[in-house]
Amino acid sequence: QITLKESGPTLVKPTQTLTLTCSFSGFSLTTSGVGVGWLRQPPGKAPEWLALIYWDDDERYRPSLKDRLTITKDISKNQVILTMTNMDPADTATYYCAHRQYDYESDTGGAFDVWGQGTMVTVSS
């Protein structure tokens, strides 16, 4: 059974750096095809994809936020970490990590099939 759980600060000040940790179980980020993504959802709005990291260390970022985001993985701890610099009140949202499906038959990535419960981050002075 795949589970993911986000942790990190609930309140950050403008211009600060946010660091979020996704702790997961039920899969390994060393297995071919595996990916973990970060997404966020401002109150009352649709989710927005931020970043993805893959088993082979490939990293993908939302272009509009690429300069502010870094995604890393700690295999020994089964964790994926997201840092976002220069936080702004517009970054206030619930942040989720999610497991990305992989279709081994077609050798192609898929949707986000398991999500963490999310962690609400407020940016305010």
Place this chain on the structure above:
Amino acid sequence: DIMLTQSPDSLAVSLGERASIKCKSSQSVLYDSNNKNYLAWYQQKPGQPPKLLIYWASTRESGVPDRFSGSGSGTDFTLTISSLQAEDVAVYYCQQYYGTVRTFGGGTRVEIK
């Protein structure tokens, strides 16, 4: 980025009746080499994360009731709830994973009439 436009923004349906939600993509999400549509549907209830219902446009996720179905190809997709139940009240999102930037539709709120 690929834009997804959902319609309607909200709909109210009587219990037991059919609900249909449309999702239109700004470009095709059909990958010719494997004939797969890179489109998913999610259900989100208040205070919960999105839950995957449908992937590859029409494949139901394990454990999802068969009253939920997905159809369409290329740029036009539909999520259908064949017989609405009280527990189906939620916001539904489509999402494409064809493009480098994964994008979501704006959401459709489904309520009981």
